[in-house]
Amino acid sequence: MPLGTLDRTPPPFFKQGPSALSKLMVFSALALFLMVADTRFKLTQPLRASVATVLYPVQWVALQPVLALRNAGEYLVDLRNTQQTEAAARVKLAQQSLRANQVEQLELENSRLRKLLDLRGRLATEATAAQVLYDAQDPYTRKVVIDKGMAESVLEGSPVIDESGVLGQVTRVHPLVSEVTLITDRDQAIPVLNTRTGARSVAYGEPSGAHAGALELRFMADNADVQPGDVLTTSGVDGVYPAGLPVAKVAKVERRADSAFARIWCQPQALVDGARHVMVLKPVQAQIPPRPPVEAPTPQPRVKKGVGGPAP
Secondary structure, three states, X not given: OOHHHOOOOOOHHHOOOOOHHHHHHHHHHHHHHHHHHHHHHOOOHHHXXXXXXXXXXXXXXXXXXXXXXXXXHHHHHHHHHHHHHHHHHHHHHHHHHHHHHHHHHHHHHHHHHHHHHOOOOOOOOOEEEEEEEEEOOOOOOOEEEEOOOHHHXXXXXXXXXXXXXXXXXXXXXXXXXXXXEEOOOOOOEEEEEEOOOOOEEEEEEEOOOOOOOEEEEEEEEOOOOOOOOOEEEEOOOOOOOOOOOEEEEEEEEEOOOOOOEEEEEEEEXXXXXXXXXXXXXXXXXXXXXXOOOOXXXXXXXXEOOOOOOEOO
């Protein structure tokens, strides 16, 4: 074979084109250019919309089993929650029916006893229905805003309750809305009465810590007769809350040897985190006669030393 007919070029395996670094730089620059161009000029938006339109039926068919399983699980969970809620509602309705059947007899006995002892009747409390609009903007307080204000004769200091118990107190009134401070706020205190023992105390809000959203009975002696499960109601001695409204139930009692006071935490009866419809009551203080003025003490005559008579 003549030497001139031989192919002296190297095989393709040994051919060397652009280096890998050069390819990386070129493709990176191209990708960056395409991303900037797509962001500024929306070059690929029609292509993306077309692809999405073509793939939508496939996505819909692929998601149907997942959606079916999810809906089935949610249905079972909702069914179980509904059954539990219905059972709890039936129990509560039965308890309220039992109490309602006793109310008329108790009111009759109470009226007779008050007439017998010549005591004044119970104070009539006016109420206004309201709806909770939203929570207050301050994250460090426990307040809500209701849709009643000065136009509906809402007064500052008015008690607010829901269907389960005391929710809070009106602390700021605007023309159309009012701000309600919940009983779990750290600056809120409410006088309570233990229905089992008749002992009076004061419950303070506990918005943070391990017992967030609870109430604390402070300055209670270590040997105080308080047990978990005791029901606390308003005592009515503060001139704000009517007596007998449910406030909380004792949840935990800690008695420590290094302290003269017990740590008592209570669970509010009202739905402080989920109430939607509430009742605004008129403060009891408006129906109570004003306190008599405090008389100034009479100055005593001073006696000079060494002189028997009083000083001039």
